[in-house]
Amino acid sequence: MTACRLCDASLHPVVDFGPMPVANGFLTPDRYAEEPRFPLDVAVCPACHMVQLVHLVDETTMFNDDYAFFSSTSKGMSRHFEAFAAQVRADWLGDDPFVVELGCNDGIMLRHFGGGRHLGIEPSGNVADAARQIGLDVKSSFFTADLADAIRAERGPADAILGANVVCHIPYLHSVLDGVKRLLGPEGVFIFEDPYIGDILEKTSYDQIYDEHVYYFSLLSVQALAARHGLEVVDVARQPVHGGELRYTLAHAGAHAIRPAVDALRTEEKARGLDRIETYDGFAEAVAASRAELRAVIAEIRARGERVVGYGATSKSTTVLNYCGLGPDDIEYISDITPTKIGRYSPGAHIPIRAHSTFVDDPPAYALLFAWNHAREIMAKEAAWMAGGGRFITYVPRVSVS
Numbered sequence: 001m002t003a004c005r006l007c008d009a010s011l012h013p014v015v016d017f018g019p020m021p022v023a024n025g026f027l028t029p030d031r032y033a034e035e036p037r038f039p040l041d042v043a044v045c046p047a048c049h050m051v052q053l054v055h056l057v058d059e060t061t062m063f064n065d066d067y068a069f070f071s072s073t074s075k076g077m078s079r080h081f082e083a084f085a086a087q088v089r090a091d092w093l094g095d096d097p098f099v100v101e102l103g104c105n106d107g108i109m110l111r112h113f114g115g116g117r118h119l120g121i122e123p124s125g126n127v128a129d130a131a132r133q134i135g136l137d138v139k140s141s142f143f144t145a146d147l148a149d150a151i152r153a154e155r156g157p158a159d160a161i162l163g164a165n166v167v168c169h170i171p172y173l174h175s176v177l178d179g180v181k182r183l184l185g186p187e188g189v190f191i192f193e194d195p196y197i198g199d200i201l202e203k204t205s206y207d208q209i210y211d212e213h214v215y216y217f218s219l220l221s222v223q224a225l226a227a228r229h230g231l232e233v234v235d236v237a238r239q240p241v242h243g244g245e246l247r248y249t250l251a252h253a254g255a256h257a258i259r260p261a262v263d264a265l266r267t268e269e270k271a272r273g274l275d276r277i278e279t280y281d282g283f284a285e286a287v288a289a290s291r292a293e294l295r296a297v298i299a300e301i302r303a304r305g306e307r308v309v310g311y312g313a314t315s316k317s318t319t320v321l322n323y324c325g326l327g328p329d330d331i332e333y334i335s336d337i338t339p340t341k342i343g344r345y346s347p348g349a350h351i352p353i354r355a356h357s358t359f360v361d362d363p364p365a366y367a368l369l370f371a372w373n374h375a376r377e378i379m380a381k382e383a384a385w386m387a388g389g390g391r392f393i394t395y396v397p398r399v400s401v402s
């Protein structure tokens with residue numbers, strides 16, 4: 001039995017999705033022969049309650065100079081990060097703060113701190129360059145305790161360390177939290193947000209489970225982790241982005257009063273059974289049922305000879321397509337607005353990614369909404385298509401056609 005990566009207790013298996021390609025590994029046909037596959041299975045720790053991947057994909061296989069993920073493709077996310085930055089400033093920062101962002105991507109949030117002392121840490125070279133092009137100071141590196149020491153020696157303690165959709169990607173979290181502990185000033189805060197296991201269980205959004213997401217945090221598991229590093233959770237807030245996230249604010253133990261939201265959510269998580277393995281066994285059953293339903297809905301539409309395309313070549317779609325066994329015979333193409341994805345093919349399933357203009361010029365009868373986390377923005381954009389009879393197939397929180 002595999003041990004918990006954070007506390008060494010024996011893990012309880014939850015779902016085995018089978019062999020998977022790299023979730024963001026959009027590729028061209030000449031690379032099919034060398035396309036790697038990895039076991040994707042998720043487990044829960046009965047001791048510290050951390051939900052986690054059992055097998056890991058090498059970081060450089062996922063986050064390299066070919067990495068196709070740019071945060072700034074969604075208007076909704078740009079607004080979200082503007083508000084995030086404003087909240088950090090208002091709640092936690094004084095004059096002339098030093099703000100560090102882990103995994104700053106193309107600068108979607110850090111740009112709001114660009115006028116002051118700031119540093120982005122971004123291992124993917126091409127997205128780091130995009131951030132530099134808007135004038136941000138970015139180091140192309142992974143964040144470790146050693147790097148934290150070097151940053152503090154060079155620039156002094158940090159007032160805030162931020163991370164959005166990045167901390168859950170990092171397997172060696174003990175080194176990250178050691179680094180945070182050493183880099184933060186006495187009143188400094190570490191604020192990060194990631195997909196929330198509470199939402200994943202509630203919505204059966206199993207597509208959040210893919211190679212990049214090593215951990216699926218809850219307040220309970222983050223509190224256990226923080227305590228091992230002399231840190232504590234002082235605030236927590238649910239966020240409506242990426243299908244449901246939780247924003248955690250950590251500080252040196254005793255440095256700040258713990259806000260009431262923390263105890264309230266802890267009580268709620270216990271009431272929902274996030275500390276019991278039976279809860280996760282129930283999730284496994286719901287995931288299998290969701291796959292069966294989605295396959296049946298698409299088979300029925302295809303049997304009638306109607307066309308189905310995918311909408312949004314998300315990382316999440318890689319789990320759905322490969323786990324459900326859907327390919328180009330089921331999904332004609334996937335419409336996406338990201339220039340680096342257009343013209344490539346989806347990992348594993350090898351469905352072509354086409355520009356949004358293809359969708360507009362030759363509208364299909366059905367679109368499977370892989371970018372369901374942007375449903376409101378997308379449905380507003382596609383109102384005319386829907387008014388003309390176009391229908392979205394969704395699978396979160398349950399399989400439906402609308």
Ligand code: TYD
Pocket residue numbers: 073074075311312313314315316317335336337338341371373374377378381
């Ligand atoms: P994202 O939300 O980042 O999901 P993941 O983390 O699973 O990759 O990806 C959204 C994808 O959807 C991205 O490739 C851009 C695409 N997209 C569109 O094609 N049209 C749209 O209107 C929006 C909002 C996104």
